Amino acid sequence: MYRLEEGLEHDRFANVKIAILGASGLLGSAVCRAALRRKYKVHPFSFSGVENLPGVGPVQSLDLLQGQELTRTLFDLWPEVIINCAAVSSPDTVDEDPVHARRVNVDTAEKLAQIASHLGVRYLHVSSDLVFDGTASPYRSTDIPAPINEYGRQKLDAETRVLRACEENVVVLRITLLNGNSMTGQRSQHEKLLHAMASGQTPTLFEDEYRQPSSADNVADVLVELCERPQLNGLFHWAGSERLSRYELGLRIFERFSLSSEFLAKGKRADLADKLGERPGNLTFLLEPLVGKLKTQPSDISSQLEELRVPDDLYDWYRGHAEDPSRYIRRFKIS
Numbered sequence: 001m002y003r004l005e006e007g008l009e010h011d012r013f014a015n016v017k018i019a020i021l022g023a024s025g026l027l028g029s030a031v032c033r034a035a036l037r038r039k040y041k042v043h044p045f046s047f048s049g050v051e052n053l054p055g056v057g058p059v060q061s062l063d064l065l066q067g068q069e070l071t072r073t074l075f076d077l078w079p080e081v082i083i084n085c086a087a088v089s090s091p092d093t094v095d096e097d098p099v100h101a102r103r104v105n106v107d108t109a110e111k112l113a114q115i116a117s118h119l120g121v122r123y124l125h126v127s128s129d130l131v132f133d134g135t136a137s138p139y140r141s142t143d144i145p146a147p148i149n150e151y152g153r154q155k156l157d158a159e160t161r162v163l164r165a166c167e168e169n170v171v172v173l174r175i176t177l178l179n180g181n182s183m184t185g186q187r188s189q190h191e192k193l194l195h196a197m198a199s200g201q202t203p204t205l206f207e208d209e210y211r212q213p214s215s216a217d218n219v220a221d222v223l224v225e226l227c228e229r230p231q232l233n234g235l236f237h238w239a240g241s242e243r244l245s246r247y248e249l250g251l252r253i254f255e256r257f258s259l260s261s262e263f264l265a266k267g268k269r270a271d272l273a274d275k276l277g278e279r280p281g282n283l284t285f286l287l288e289p290l291v292g293k294l295k296t297q298p299s300d301i302s303s304q305l306e307e308l309r310v311p312d313d314l315y316d317w318y319r320g321h322a323e324d325p326s327r328y329i330r331r332f333k334i335s
Contacts, residue, residue, distance in 0.1 A: 011039045012039075013038050013039045013040045013041075013228075014039050014040075014041065015041065016040050016041060016080045016081070016227075017040075017041045017043060017077060017078070017079040017080055017081075018035050018040050018041070018042055018043065018079055018080065018081045018082075018083060018227065019043045019045065019074060019077055019079040019081070019082045019083070020032055020035070020042060020043065020044045020045065020083045020085065021045050021046075021062070021064065021082070021083065021084045021085060021086040021112065022045075022046060022084065022085035022086030022087065023044030023045055023046050023050075023053065023056070023059050023085070024044075024046035024048070024049075024050050024053060024059055024183055025046070025085055025086070025089075025182070025183075025187070026178055026180050026181075026182040026183075026187045026188055026216050027085045027126065027175075027178060027180075027216045027219060027220065028044070028046070028085035028086070029053055029054075029055070029056060029182075029183055029216075030180060030216040030217050030219070030220035031083055031085060031220040031223050031224065032044050032053070032055075032056040033055045033056060033217075033220070034217070034220040034221050034223070034224045035224050035227075036055075036056065038224055040224075040227075042056070043060070043077055043079060044056060044057075044058075044059040044060065045059065045060050045061075045062040045073075046059050046060075046061065046062070046086075047061065047062070047063060047064065047086075048061055049061030049062075050183070053183060054183070064086055064104065064108045064111075065103055065104070065107075065108065067111055070108075070111060070112075070115070071111075071115055074112075074115050074119070075115070075119070078119060078121075079119075079121060080121055080122065080227075081121060081122045081123075081124065081227045082112055082115070082116050082121060082122070082123050082124070083124045083126075083223055083227075084108075084109060084112050084123070084124065084125045084126060085126050086104065086108065087104060087105050087126070087155075088100070088101040088104045088105055088151075089128075089151070090151075091130070091149050091150070091151040091152075094149075094150050094151040094154065095149070095150055095151075098150050098154075101150075101151070101154060102154055102157075105151075105154040105155060105158055106154050106157050106158045106161065109125055109158040109161065109162055110158065110161035110162060110165055112125070112162075113125065113161065113162040113165035113166045113170065114165045116166055116169075116170070117165055117166045117167075120169075121169070122169045122170070122171075122227065122230060123162070123166050123169065123170045123171075124170075124171045124173065124223055124226055124227070125158070125159075125162045125170070125171070125172045125173070126173055126175060126223075127155050127156075127158065127159050127172050127173065127174045127175070128151070128152065128155045128174060128175065129174060129175070129176045129177075129211075129212075129239075129280075129283040129285065130147060130149065130151055130152035130155060130280065130283070131145040131146075131147050131152050131155050131156040131159070131174065132145055132146060132147070132152075132280060132283060133146040133147065133148045133280055134148075134279075134280025134281045134282045134283050135280075135281070135282070137210070137282040137283060137284040137285075138212075138284040138285055138286045139237070139283075139284070139285055139286065140237070140286045140288075141174070141234075141235050141236055141237045141286075141290075148278050148279075148280065149278070149279075159172050159235065163234075163235065168233060169230060169233060170233055170234075171226050171232065171233060171234065171235075171236060172234070172235045172236070173219075173222070173223065173226070173236050173237075173238055174235070174236070174237050174238070174285070175214060175219050175238050175239065176211055176212045176213060176214055176238075176239040176240070176283060176284075176285065177189065177211040177212070177213040177214075177249075178213065178214060178215065178216045178219065179213050179214070179215050179216070179304040179305070179307070179308065180215055180216030180217060180304075180307065180308070181307070181308060181309050181311075185311025185312055185313060185314075186311065188216075188308075189213075189249065189250075189253065190253045190256075190257075190308050191311050193250060193253055193254075193264075194257070194310065194311065194314055194318070195311070195314065197259070197263050197321075198314055198317045198321075202263055202264065202265050203250065203263075203264060203265065204265040204266070204267040204272070205245075205246040205247040205249070205250040205264065205265070205266065205267065206245065206246045206247060206267055206268060206269050206279075207245050207246075207247040207248075207266050207267070207268060208245065208268050208269055208281060209245060209246045209269055209279060209280075209281055209282075210243050210244065210245050210246075210281065210282040210283070210284060211243070211244065211245075211246065211249070211283055211284070212239040212240055212242065212243050212244075212283070212284040212285055213239070213240050213242075213244065213249060213301065213304065214238065214239050214240040214298065214299055214304070215240070215299045215303070215304040215307060217299075217307065218240070218296070218298065218299040218304075219238060221296045222238050222290075222294060222296050225294055225295060225296050226294075229293070229294070232290070232293060236289075236290040237285040237286065237287055237290065238285070238287060238290065238291075238298070239284070239285045239287060239298060240298050240299050240300065240301060240304065241297075241298040241299065241300045241301075242300055242301045243284050244301065247264075247266050247267075249301075250264050251264065252301060252305060253305065253308070256305040256306075256308060257308075257310065257318070257322060258322045258323045258324040259321065259322055259323065260323060269281060
């Protein structure tokens with residue numbers, strides 16, 4: 001799989017400033033690392049800030065809901081590229097407080113687009129597969145969206161506003177379920193599964209709910225390459241190279257960590273419809289035309305799983321429960 005190489009010897013990106021919003025999240029931190037590999041001058045921001053984000057360094061605190069502060073900060077910085085990875089991305093969290101979520105997911109996205117347009121700089125905005133209802137996969141980027149939950153409706157509204165505010169030099173990138181290692185160790189699919197198992201739960205995953213997972217690192221490489229491809233503008237799709245059910249993905253994750261599949265339950269969406277509400281059954285993408293224009297290519301599930309690690313707070317539990325913990329521990333040198 002192609003991976004963006006490190007910056008060239010003459011450091012042609014050394015004076016190119018990239019502002020990355022949502023830098024402490026799963027995707028945002030991966031984008032920071034990918035941009036640093038290319039020798040960009042990275043300016044990471046998150047709501048609470050981070051004293052030392054691994055592989056990145058300090059992350060500046062910035063409240064995206066404070067419009068004047070946001071505008072002043074970006075005008076003072078005047079970056080060549082603004083990348084927005086910030087979002088309230090859990091549909092359940094959005095439902096708990098949709099007004100607050102809309103301020104982050106929609107209003108802030110539009111504000112950033114307006115700032116980018118005013119500065120005359122490139123704007124990359126991350127959207128979601130949940131703008132679709134899952135009844136007509138695989139989806140092209142030109143297909144008509146039909147979100148069925150509030151999160152999807154907010155992401156679709158944000159897309160519309162961003163593309164209206166930035167008539168050129170803008171990319172809206174819809175992505176799918178992400179695999180990867182988060183700073184908190186609790187955000188990605190494998191981290192949630194391992195924590196559930198460690199707390200004595202038997203997670204139930206649907207065998208009739210399909211996704212096309214990608215890795216945060218792969219999507220980050222795409223976003224950084226898009227920084228360097230100003231001729232590519234508009235709305236695009238990106239995902240991994242394989243479709244799996246939620247249950248199949250769970251089995252692959254348990255296999256990756258040498259954990260018994262008996263601790264994973266198989267279910268159907270209809271079984272929990274009263275509790276969870278309506279959920280898209282099949283969210284998969286067609287990646288043209290973007291995939292044919294980039295050097296970065298979609299990641300397969302094996303390469304995604306190979307990157308995953310046990311969260312720090314579960315090391316001791318993992319040693320006692322994995323069928324073969326020595327294989328994994330030696331690989332990542334955590335003993």
